[in-house]
C-alpha cells in the first residue's frame with residue numbers, strides 16, 4: 001500500500017471551528033461503557049441513534065490545571081481531520097462543544113490496544129504478525145511525518161486493532177500531545193511515557209519527528225518480545241535507563257527472530273536523533289519490506305551506547321519533570 005501523499009494541510013483553528021456542533025451530543029448518541037480514562041479525558045462507547053453504528057466518544061475537559069486548553073484541543077481536532085484520509089489513523093466522525101468540554105466522536109476499533117497482546121493478556125504476536133502490523137504503523141507515522149506532525153506519545157496503549165484477534169488492522173489514536181514541526185522553530189518539552197520517551201526529551205533537547213522513531217523502536221521491541229528494553233524497578237529508574245542505558249538483544253528474547261529486525265530496531269534506537277533512521281527509510285528496510293530470507297544476514301554492530309548525563313530527571317503526576 002502506498003502512503004497517501006501529504007495533499008492536505010493542517011487545518012487552521014477557524015477551519016476546525018466550522019465543523020463543531022453546539023447541541024448536546026447525547027441528543028444523537030446513546031452512551032454505553034467507559035473504555036478509556038486519562039487525566040483530562042474519558043472515552044466511552046456510544047451508538048449513533050440514526051445509524052445504530054458504534055463509535056468512541058472522547059470527552060475532553062477544556063480546563064486543566066486552571067488553564068484553558070481549548071487551543072490544544074482544537075489542534076488535536078485539526079490533526080484528526082488531516083488524518084481522515086489515512087486507513088491506519090483513527091477517523092473523526094463528529095465534534096461537539098459545551099461550556100466545559102469537547103466531545104470527539106471517533107471511529108470505534110473493536111480490537112482494543114495492542115498493549116494487551118504485548119503484556120500477555122492476550123496471545124503474543126508472532127514475528128510475522130508483528131511485521132504485518134508494524135508495517136501499517138509505519139505507514140501511518142510516515143504520513144504524519146510527511147505532514148510535519150510528530151505524534152509524541154506513540155506506545156502500545158495508543159495503537160489499536162480494528163477487530164479482536166491478530167487479523168485486525170492498525171489504528172493509531174490520541175493526537176493530544178502531537179506537535180506541528182515547523183521549520184526553524186525549536187520544540188523542547190518534557191512529555192510522553194517513560195518506557196517509550198526518547199533521550200532528547202529527557203535531556204530537554206529539541207524534539208521532532210525522529211522522537212517518534214525512538215518510541216516506535218521500543219514499540220517494535222515490545223511487540224516482538226513482550227519485554228520493555230529500558231524498564232526499571234521504578235519510573236525514575238526507567239528514565240535513567242533511557243538516558244544512560246544501552247540497548248541489547250538477549251538470545252532468550254530474540255531466539256528464532258530474524259537478525260534483520262534487530263538491525264532495524266538498533267537503527268531506530270540511536271541516541272543521536274540525526275543518526276536515527278526515518279519512517280520512510282524503515283519502510284524500505286528488508287525486515288519491513290519483506291525482502292528477507294533465511295539467507296539474508298545483516299551484521300549490525302550492536303554496541304552499547306552510553307550517554308554521559310549529569311542531569312537528573314524525576315517523575316511526578318504521570319508527567320516528566322526536569323531538574324538541571
Ligand SMILES: Cc1cnc(Nc2ccc(CC#N)cc2)nc1Nc1cc(C2CC2)[nH]n1
Nearest residue numbers: 036043056106107108109110112113173174
Ligand atoms: C475497544 C477499545 C479498548 N480500549 C481502548 N483504549 C483506548 C486507548 C487510547 C485512547 C486514547 C485516545 N484517544 C482511548 C481508548 N480503545 C478501544 N477502542 C477504541 C478507542 C477509540 C478512540 C480513540 C478513542 N476507538 N476505538
